[in-house]
Amino acid sequence: MHAKVTWKDGLSFDGRAESGFVVPLSADAAVGGANDGFRPMELMAISLAGCTAMDVVSILQKKRQPLTGFEVRVETNRAEEHPRVFTSAVITYEVTGRGLDEAAILRAIELSATRYCPAQAMLGKVFPIELRYVMYEDEGAGSRRLIKEAAYRPPSA
Numbered sequence: 044m045h046a047k048v049t050w051k052d053g054l055s056f057d058g059r060a061e062s063g064f065v066v067p068l069s070a071d072a073a074v075g076g077a078n079d080g081f082r083p084m085e086l087m088a089i090s091l092a093g094c095t096a097m098d099v100v101s102i103l104q105k106k107r108q109p110l111t112g113f114e115v116r117v118e119t120n121r122a123e124e125h126p127r128v129f130t131s132a133v134i135t136y137e138v139t140g141r142g143l144d145e146a147a148i149l150r151a152i153e154l155s156a157t158r159y160c161p162a163q164a165m166l167g168k169v170f171p172i173e174l175r176y177v178m179y180e181d182e183g184a185g186s187r188r189l190i191k192e193a194a195y196r197p198p199s200a
Contacts (some may be wrong), residue, residue: 060152112139
């Protein structure tokens with residue numbers, strides 16, 4: 044994989060990878076940035092969320108789960124002192140559908156965490172990552188009902 048950032052001015056850059064898409068990068072105005080793009084650490088959190096989200100949705104689709112909504116949230120804690128690395132993260136999978144099978148959701152999360160998501164595998168070697176899930180029943184007309192909210196626990200070996 045090839046990636047590069049090209050300086051525009053101040054602390055503003057354009058990031059580009061093999062796909063050819065451009066992502067604006069910047070810093071907060073308080074540190075001299077123009078506040079006109081993503082912070083690099085935000086992109087790391089988005090990468091983690093996106094990587095596992097693609098896995099879980101793909102697996103749930105293969106398991107013929109009737110998804111009507113899906114979101115992955117990543118909350119990170121950072122060190123107080125520079126370099127302000129991530130010290131922990133919580134990934135929450137919010138799954139909405141009709142008649143979802145909890146076992147299928149848990150298996151999809153497990154496969155992403157242990158087999159398919161390189162971002163989670165790599166970052167999990169550096170800091171602890173807690174996994175949570177929230178299930179909703181889609182009741183139509185934009186309404187949904189909470190079914191379950193829990194921490195994911197890997198199956199016993």
